[in-house]
Amino acid sequence: MKIQVAPSILSADFSCLGDEIRKIEQAGADWVHIDVMDGNFVPNLTFGAPVVSKIRKVTKLFFDCHLMVEHPETYIEDFAKAGADQIVVHAEATRHLHRCLQAIHGAGLRAGVALNPASSLALVEEVLCDADLFLLMTVNPGFGGQKFIPSVLPKIGRLRRMLQQANRKTDIQVDGGINAETAKLVVGAGATVLVAGSYVYGAADTAAAIASLRAGDRS
Ligand code: DX5
Ligand code: ZN
Numbered sequence: 608m609k610i611q612v613a614p615s616i617l618s619a620d621f622s623c624l625g626d627e628i629r630k631i632e633q634a635g636a637d638w639v640h641i642d643v644m645d646g647n648f649v650p651n652l653t654f655g656a657p658v659v660s661k662i663r664k665v666t667k668l669f670f671d672c673h674l675m676v677e678h679p680e681t682y683i684e685d686f687a688k689a690g691a692d693q694i695v696v697h698a699e700a701t702r703h704l705h706r707c708l709q710a711i712h713g714a715g716l717r718a719g720v721a722l723n724p725a726s727s728l729a730l731v732e733e734v735l736c737d738a739d740l741f742l743l744m745t746v747n748p749g750f751g752g753q754k755f756i757p758s759v760l761p762k763i764g765r766l767r768r769m770l771q772q773a774n775r776k777t778d779i780q781v782d783g784g785i786n787a788e789t790a791k792l793v794v795g796a797g798a799t800v801l802v803a804g805s806y807v808y809g810a811a812d813t814a815a816a817i818a819s820l821r822a823g824d825r826s
Contacts, residue, residue: 746783
């Protein structure tokens, strides 16, 4: 499966967000990863759908919206209207995960489910065939620039085997502490979508940083 690179704008310079998005587009990014935080599900605040609708005007890149918010079902319509292509909700943040995935699909978008590092794969076992992507957090969500948690690696492998047994080629996304070294490890374990914030935006050569993340691709 082809590896997709999704730079996270959390590490971008927000005073010139449009330029920061054009920069990753020109450097070969596949998706824009958009981190929405509510100061409740995670101990940090970012932005909501109005910002997404503004940046929608500057690029045609795929908008991957990672909702780190309680009750994500409340915001699906807003993000769909704002121009999201995919909405990823945390299994820990909604009481009705299946209904939430149905609502995202109903809005015409791809639907993903995220799990924190300490959350068991059992939380997604019953919706294995209802999501287009599973996001396994490789840091505790809330902040950019944290250290990769290596104990998530076997979890990626277990999820890939669960999906194979169900005959599904669903994307496994990883998010947190991804750089050229950790990218090889997660791709080897079965990840197909790599989110990287500080590694991409902190690099002097953005295109080289994005290319280095793809280096672990075996396809
Ligand atoms: C963390 C966010 C990430 C963050 C990753 O809560 O979900 O998307 O931007 O940042 P890095 O790549 O710097 O760990
Ligand atoms: Zn994220």
